[in-house]
Amino acid sequence: MSGKRTIEVFTAGCPLCTETVELVKSVTAECGCEVIERRCTDTVCCDQAKQYGITAVPTIVVDGVVVFQGKPTEAQAATILKIA
Numbered sequence: 737m738s739g740k741r742t743i744e745v746f747t748a749g750c751p752l753c754t755e756t757v758e759l760v761k762s763v764t765a766e767c768g769c770e771v772i773e774r775r776c777t778d779t780v781c782c783d784q785a786k787q788y789g790i791t792a793v794p795t796i797v798v799d800g801v802v803v804f805q806g807k808p809t810e811a812q813a814a815t816i817l818k819i820a
Contacts, residue, residue, distance in 0.1 A: 740767075740768050741770070741798055741799050741817075742770045742772065742798070742799055742800075743760060743769050743770065743771045743798050744772045744773075744774050744784075744796070744797040744798075745757045745760055745772070745773050745774065745795070746774045746785055746788075746793050746794060746795040747774065747794050748776055748794075749777065752794065753794045755807060756794040756807045757771070759807070759808065759810065759813050760817070762810075763810065763814050763817055764817055769817075788802050789802065792805050793805075796816065803817075
């Protein structure tokens with residue numbers, strides 16, 4: 737993996753979303769990536785979600801690109817985040 741990435745996880749604060757955030761943090765712990773949880777309960781987050789075309793949560797965005805909607809398995813997370 738090259739360079740530090742910014743990973744945004746759009747959530748609604750539900751248990752599934754919380755599990756997804758924790759999984760992303762776990763899978764990326766060694767890479768120095770910045771993981772940001774964006775709760776879709778405020779105007780700024782909602783505006784960002786609209787810009788990305790997000791219609792469901794959880795959704796994972798890496799450096800401004802939507803890479804996954806839903807809760808990935810650990811193997812999927814490693815693959816989509818290019819950590820494996």
